[in-house]
Amino acid sequence: MTRPAPPETLRPIDRLLAIMARLRDPRDGCPWDLEQTFATVAPYTVEEAYEVADAIQRNDLGDLKDELGDLLLQVVFHARMAQEAGAFGFDDVARAINDKMIRRHPHVFADETYASLTHQKEGWEALKAAERAGKRAGGKAGPESLLDDVPLGLPALTRAVKLSRRAAGVGFVWPTVQEVMAKLHEEVGELEAEIAAGDLEKARQELGDVLFVVANLARTLEVDPEDSLRFTNAKFVRRFQYIEARLAERGRTPEQSDLAEMDALWDQAKAAERTAAE
Numbered sequence: 001m002t003r004p005a006p007p008e009t010l011r012p013i014d015r016l017l018a019i020m021a022r023l024r025d026p027r028d029g030c031p032w033d034l035e036q037t038f039a040t041v042a043p044y045t046v047e048e049a050y051e052v053a054d055a056i057q058r059n060d061l062g063d064l065k066d067e068l069g070d071l072l073l074q075v076v077f078h079a080r081m082a083q084e085a086g087a088f089g090f091d092d093v094a095r096a097i098n099d100k101m102i103r104r105h106p107h108v109f110a111d112e113t114y115a116s117l118t119h120q121k122e123g124w125e126a127l128k129a130a131e132r133a134g135k136r137a138g139g140k141a142g143p144e145s146l147l148d149d150v151p152l153g154l155p156a157l158t159r160a161v162k163l164s165r166r167a168a169g170v171g172f173v174w175p176t177v178q179e180v181m182a183k184l185h186e187e188v189g190e191l192e193a194e195i196a197a198g199d200l201e202k203a204r205q206e207l208g209d210v211l212f213v214v215a216n217l218a219r220t221l222e223v224d225p226e227d228s229l230r231f232t233n234a235k236f237v238r239r240f241q242y243i244e245a246r247l248a249e250r251g252r253t254p255e256q257s258d259l260a261e262m263d264a265l266w267d268q269a270k271a272a273e274r275t276a277a278e
Helices: 012-023 038-057 061-084 090-103 116-139 158-170 177-197 201-220 225-249 259-277
Strands: none
Touching: 012 061, 038 061, 038 225, 061 090, 090 116, 158 201, 158 225, 177 201, 201 225, 225 259
């Protein structure tokens, strides 16, 4: 028997929680929602986070509102499954982040003062380190290494930055941009050597080393490599679409063109962008 949706008179978050409870109702919930697990929902959670980032990149606040709702649904979904398992509920999630934010901002909610933004960042990292140590001291099974709790599910470049930042915190770091650049040239040389030798498996590994040093360079420059690559991806799309448009004016497609013609149009796209920026 069909039941009405939770009433609109509820607070929006309470209505969302009620909707999710109904979707997961074993008697008359949604079959798809009922068969989901943490593992099957996780990819959607990651995807929704990227769609939030995409809306921000496009400066589309209307879309951002919708995408934040989709991401919130993911939190509610995971919390509902955890509640059904007797582990925790949505209120526990909110309570935990409330406590964490207050704890990590003693300069706002307590009497701590920071002399600079750099000092504040150092304090933030020290607080996080203390939290990790507290978990170990409390007998919680898990991290023994400084690096163990850097999430495996992060994009590889982002995880590389976090790994190198964690190691840098204890002095395992190339101290200057010049030294990072020297290491990058060294790794590129090793990659070139494996390519020349025809050893593609070793070349794959050396390419990973190059990317890890690039991530270190991004950290040293205080640049988000994912953000940098998104910018370049957008630039590539824009310029390639220029090529497609100019070829279409000539009655042809990229498949009917060649590298020389498309490369010349690429240069035109770059020149047009420079002119527009002046």
